[in-house]
Amino acid sequence: MIYEGKSLKATLLDGGIAEVVFDAAGSVNKFDQQTVSELDALCAALESHGGIKGALVRSNKGAFIVGADITEFNDLFSLPEPEILAWVAKTAKVFDRFEDLPFPTLAAVNGFALGGGCEMALACDLRLADSSARIGLPEVKLGLMPGFGGTVRLPRLIGADNALEWMTTGKDRKPEQALAEGAVNAVVAPEKLRDAGLAMLRQAIEGRIDWQQRRAQKKAPLELNANESTMSFATAKAMVSAVAGKHYPAPHMMVETVAKAASLDRDGALKLENEGFVKLAKTDAATAQIGIFVADQLVKSKGKKQAKNATKAIEQAAVLGAGIMGGGIAYQSAVKGTPTVMKDIRQDALQLGLNEAAKILNKGVELGKVSPKVLASTLNNIVPSLEYSAIKDADIVIEAVVENPKVKASVLKETEETVAQDAIICSNTSTISINSLAESLQQPERFCGMHFFNPVHKMPLVEIIRGEKTSDETIAAVVAFAMKMGKTPIVVNDCPGFLVNRVLFPYFAGFSKLLLDGADFVAVDKVMEKIFGWPMGPAYLLDVVGMDTADHAAGVMSQGIPERMQRIGNDPIQSLYKAERLGQKNGKGFYDFGTDKRGKPTKTPSAEAYKLIGVEHQEFDAETVIARLMIPMANEAVRCLEEGIVASAAEADMALLYGLGFPPFRGGIFRYMETMGLDNFVALADKYSSLGPIYQITDGLREMAASGKSYFAQ
Structure with missing residues (x-):
């Protein structure tokens, strides 16, 4: 064993190859402060060993490294600017230290390599990805920019234009696109990743791959003449202004930083990156966007815990009312694989609901986001009907008729008389009291609100409204179903207008x-x-x-x-x-x-x-x-x-x-x-x-x- 910490370890393989494995205690690998400290200690162990000819970096998790530990940011960013600068500069130097090891290094990337995970891969001389990989620098979504060398290394690997598109949009790349742009050197099947990585690393050790030249390129100024530089960064500034506007400072800072650093070597460029990172860390936008990330994690975690308590599986759904909303709900249920009856009292309304689903699907096909197979399976999953008997086997029924308490009460009463004793009944009302609607039911414990937002297929939220008599089992099952539909459920208590x-x-x-x-x-x-x-x-x-x-x-x-x-x-x-x-x-x-x-x-x-x-x-x-x-x-x-x-x-x-x-x-x-x-x-x-x-x-x-x-x- 060369080194062993809580988050990573290194062992010596035959041929003088050090195998560096990230394997944190939790479900994913993250660059928290402990892991960064361990990476520094690992570098010291690798430097002093003497018998190492190359290093392979991989993960024992289903993903490579998902990024920095964002939960640490609030405390860090509350510090004075000089202290934040000292932290980010010290952390970035650890990545430099790994990059400067006196032998070739290769990152074998599986699953997500985002933010700091991508920056770890960039610090290596070679990058091999498996077909499950997703590689990117999404810091812009937190109101930040890369802080561990991403703005320095990526432009020097794939060009300033491509790198700025990566960073200012925050979109990750599939391995084939990353390969085409030059961010990775090869793509292999997941089961071949380690062996292929070792083979490529041996080629570098034997001199058949010029790893020194690749490393030198990342540490040198950008290869742009004055005209290319002017055009490239002017175009990037214009695109960022058009897309991001003035409210999001991070993409503007990235363009400015990469432009100023174009003529500098790694150390000079990294200094500018560190300074830009600190400025962004202190912005209201970063505070807000980091807050959103943390809140989103809380909401999703809460939803998962509630869903785990569900004792009833939703295998068959029904929607009552086939207008724009009803059609949208039926589509969303069906596209996620749940057979769904769409019931109305008028044939033209059913056609409207089907047309709504077809319109969404056809638009998806036009944009290349929906395959013909998905289109066919989704439409096959929607069964239109004029008869109440069609919903008798539904595990959940979502009422989406006109926003009138008397009409809704009548529909809910008839629904309860039709479905099984353990079927869940929901109302998509946007304002009417769930407690008052529950009065029309014999079993109000199996009833709650399930408020979707228009257009259903685009709006992530579903308000789950708990009535006074709604059971915990009902809430758990509806939360689970909302998540199965690809929505973010938030449970609220009944009141006029609910929350939103x-x-x-x-x-x-x-x-x-x-x-x-x-x-x-x-x-x-x-x-x-x-x-x-x-x-x-x-x-x-x-x-x-x-x-x-x-x-x-x-x-x-x-x-x-x-x-x-x-x-x-x-x-x-x-x-x-x-x-x-x-x-x-x-x-x-x-x-x-x-x-x-x-x-x-x-x-x-x-x-x-x-x-x-x-x-x-x-x-x-x-x-x-x-x-x-x-x-x-x-x-x-x-x-x-x-x-x-x-x-x-x-x-x-x-x-x-x-x-x-x-x-x-x-x-x-x-x-x-x-x-x-x-x-x-x-x-x-x-x-x-x-x-x-x-x-x-x-x-x-x-x-x-x-x-x-x-x-x-x-």
Whole structure:
């Protein structure tokens, strides 16, 4: 044994080859601080051994190395900049030390080699991948850039253009593409990886592969003349600006760093990388995006634990109501392999549901994401029917009929009389109380809400709504099924609007109040899209949701939470609804929708909408617009947490991210408040408290701010 630590070890094989094996105690290999320290100690052992001619690096796990240990980042990044710089520089030097070993090195990559795992492979002279490998530098998704030499070595291996595309998008590569671009030297079958790696390494040891030249290339300046450099980096800057915009500093920093480092050797380039990494580590975007990663892991871990408790397997599903939503749900169930009955009372509705599924599939085929085989199997998995008898064998039934309590209650009652005693019944209601719907059932313990978001195939979130009498077994089975459908389930307790719609409607109320005070809805949309970062401003979102749907939901919220969500007099949303301006569904709402001469969709502010609002315009600065819309949303989210509607701030943030498209660089509604500072948020809300109850904070939030507490405290 040359070296043995807790995460990696090295043994000497015949022929003087050191076999370095990463094998951490957990399920995956990560570069936590302990592993980095062990890698440094390993280098010392390899340097001093004397009888080593080459080193093979591989993993004993199903994946090579998945990256750095992100759970360590919060503590590290809270340190002063000089201390973060010292940490990242010291860590990067360990990778340099491995790269500088006095013999050839080869990484045998299986499964994921991401972030630090990719950087470990890049530090080797040769890289062999098996056909399961996925190689990439996804740090941009955390608001960061590679910090262990990735911005230095990858451009020198595959060219600046390719490397920047890898790094600024964060997309990993399949082995064939990595081979074509020059990031790996060969690809083999998984069972041949170790033997092929040893054979290639022996070729390097024997001088048949010039490993010294390959190493020298990674340590030298980039091979670009002045014109090539100018064109390459100007193009990269333009592409990043177009795609990432101003809210995401990481891709901009990567381009700037690689450009400045182009004429430098490894040490000079690495110094720039370290400095850029530290600057990004201190940005709000990195804090938010790292927070999203941690929250996502929490949500997924919680979902897996709940799903493990499921005692009922879902082998057959049924969807009641074959409109756009019903068709989308049926598609999502079927595409993931669950045979699904789609039941409606009208043949044309069934055809609409089937058409919806076919449209999604055909689009996937056009984009090369869906094979003809998947298309056929998915459509075969959807069985349309006009008869209740068709659902009798379903393990789960998802009701997705019109959003009317009486209609839903009737459908649920008939469903219960048709299905087996142990079948689970769900409602895809977006606002109606699960407890009230449960009153129509003899066995309310097998009933819960399963709220999907439109379009179903694109939106990751499913709200699982627990009623007062819903059993734990039911929740576990529905969570398991949602995960089988490829969705992220978040369990919430019953209340008007549940979580997502409950926090959305105060936001809409803030928008309506702002319009009545004279704001221009086009200007508001521009602020909320371009400056705050929502995918759609409130007027555009309402047009997409539909004014009839929004008006109905506002009525439900008004009845359920009258102390804060009473209808607003002269509410522009209701005015447009009464004027039959329903939004995109009939081509006219706040905006008029149509097509241009080329058939492309158009969206034009409506003069009729301005007339219906009927107030004189006033200018509002961006800060005021954001405050007047976001304070009500944040306050309602706080109430949901305090009332136990949602279990944690992390789950609330993920629900808004996955259900509403909350701007990722802001991290979620609670992360947004904490980035501002809870004390600053309280002061801002107090400034607007005279506008009504939705602007007035809770005593709990005031106490949190006064005591310096965090919603994300462990």
